[in-house]
Amino acid sequence: MATAPDQMTRRLDRYANALRDQGTITSNTVQEAFATIERHKCVTGFYYRGEHYDVPQDATPGEDVLDIIYSDASLMTIMPSDRSMPASSSSAPTIMGPMIEALDLTPGMRVLEIGAGTGYNAALIATITGAEVVTIEAGSAAAAGAAASISRLGMGDLVRVVHTDGYDGPGTEPGGFDRIIVTVGIAGVPPAWLDQLAEGGFVLAPTAHGGMHPTMELHHDRSVRPRLWSDFMTAVGPLRPAEVIGREPGATLPGTPGSIPNVLAPLETDAYNDCWFHLAAHDPRTTRAYLEGTDPWGGMCAIVADDTRAAWLRTNGSVMHTDPALGAKLAHLVRGWDDAGRPPLTQWSGTLTQAEYAPRPLLIPSAWSI
Structure with missing residues (x-):
């Protein structure tokens, strides 16, 4: 034994x-x-x-x-x-x-x-x-x-x-x-x-x-x-510090969403995450958020303007939104990632810069480029 x-x-x-x-x-x-x-x-x-x-x-x-x-x-x-x-x-x-x-x-x-x-x-x-x-x-x-x-x-x-x-x-x-x-x-x-x-x-x-x-x-x-x-x-x-983070990610937002279908073909996990990085490099309002009444596994990457205006990239390649202008902005950025050859996050580079309003000195990534 x-x-x-x-x-x-x-x-x-x-x-x-x-x-x-x-x-x-x-x-x-x-x-x-x-x-x-x-x-x-x-x-x-x-x-x-x-x-x-x-x-x-x-x-x-x-x-x-x-x-x-x-x-x-x-x-x-x-x-x-x-x-x-x-x-x-x-x-x-x-x-x-x-x-x-x-x-x-x-x-x-x-x-x-x-x-x-x-x-x-x-x-x-x-x-x-x-x-x-x-x-x-x-x-x-x-x-x-x-x-x-x-x-x-x-x-x-x-x-x-x-x-x-x-x-x-x-x-x-x-x-x-x-x-x-x-x-x-x-x-x-x-x-x-x-x-x-x-x-x-x-x-x-x-x-x-x-x-x-x-x-x-x-x-x-x-x-x-x-x-x-x-x-x-x-x-x-x-x-x-809250002064640097601003809006905490993970909020559930209400609203009756509109949809922009077929912005992309359905995305596998790695590609979805690569696109998420791309979106955040172009728009600092990009965050993790939930749309009330939808399955979070369908995609949590969102551009959030305020408590009522947001747009989400879904894993099925569509964009959902509670504001048409924000939905169009998100769809434009997503198509830009696709047109650029879908660069993975590892192709990006950035620079550390001093965070504004931080109570103690803190260097944050910025100036992203490929």
């Missing part, structure tokens, strides 16, 4: 192989990290599809719990009652994997992580680099949980959890980080982060654009390059 450790080894191998097969990870080093770090040791409980699951650490969890943990599921671990306090989760491996691949890690690299979460991501990174990872967490409960996870994994010599606000970065820590990875949705980058980079280093951060948080590569020379379409739980405090 196989021993419990043998069973876990096989489970980890299946998990990493599945991520490799679906293209979530593409390199041997990242695959080996996912096959090594035991994700179940990083969570003592989580919410999934409306249910809460306990994860005992004094015994091997049940197969039903392990099946969820070792899947592509995002595991919500902390849901604060006060929205001003940070929530926490273990992000879905389908976004963790591509982000780690985008870091292009090599042994010996120093990495700073903003948003420790459960500690799982930092442990994966340290397994690849074999060097110290400093991971910062603003939430006290999440910071304590991440430190406990690192202890259970036996990685205290490589991963150090710091409880502080992410805006200030590593504080008195020595700079020279080869990579800074951010695992929470932010409005922009504090200048201090760029000052902490080593030569040739970069920040990889989910940064506000079009009501979502595409993952962007940000450099010390203030150049910006989108890498992945993504969305994350939003940061609290000076990393995502």
